[in-house]
Amino acid sequence: MQVRERPEDVPLPVRYFSQKYARRMQKQIESIPAAAMRKLTRWHWPGNVRELQNLVERAVILTRSSTLAISVARTFGIAISIAFIVSSRKRPAHESMNTWVESV
Numbered sequence: 001m002q003v004r005e006r007p008e009d010v011p012l013p014v015r016y017f018s019q020k021y022a023r024r025m026q027k028q029i030e031s032i033p034a035a036a037m038r039k040l041t042r043w044h045w046p047g048n049v050r051e052l053q054n055l056v057e058r059a060v061i062l063t064r065s066s067t068l069a070i071s072v073a074r075t076f077g078i079a080i081s082i083a084f085i086v087s088s089r090k091r092p093a094h095e096s097m098n099t100w101v102e103s104v
Contacts, residue, residue: 002045002048003045003047003048003049003051003052004044004045004046007041007042008041010037010040010041010052011037011040011041013049013052013053013056014032014037014040014052014056015032017052017053017056017057017060018032018056018059018060018068021056021057021060021061022060022063025060025061027060027063028066029060029063029066029067029068030066030067031066031067031068032067032068032070033067033068033070036068036070039070040052040055040070055070056068056070
């Protein structure tokens with residue numbers, strides 16, 4: 001699944017993967033902040049669902065409470081780097097970053 005083609009579907013795999021990894025790591029994730037979910041939905045995912053899965057797994061690893069700790073700035077730092085590599089053929093990276101920052 002290309003995540004960028006179906007942004008309305010992002011919450012379902014986010015919830016699924018957060019529970020999957022929480023069980024595996026013996027953590028209890030009871031909620032996902034609405035603001036973080038909106039940012040995840042708005043992000044133009046350069047990859048497929050595995051990219052989203054890896055992001056959620058990392059967030060579960062870093063979570064210390066029952067609320068999934070998705071630090072959007074830190075989390076998207078890696079994704080932004082990947083997106084710049086992919087989009088750099090089309091436009092300068094600073095243009096891409098400015099567009100993304102304005103959109104979220």
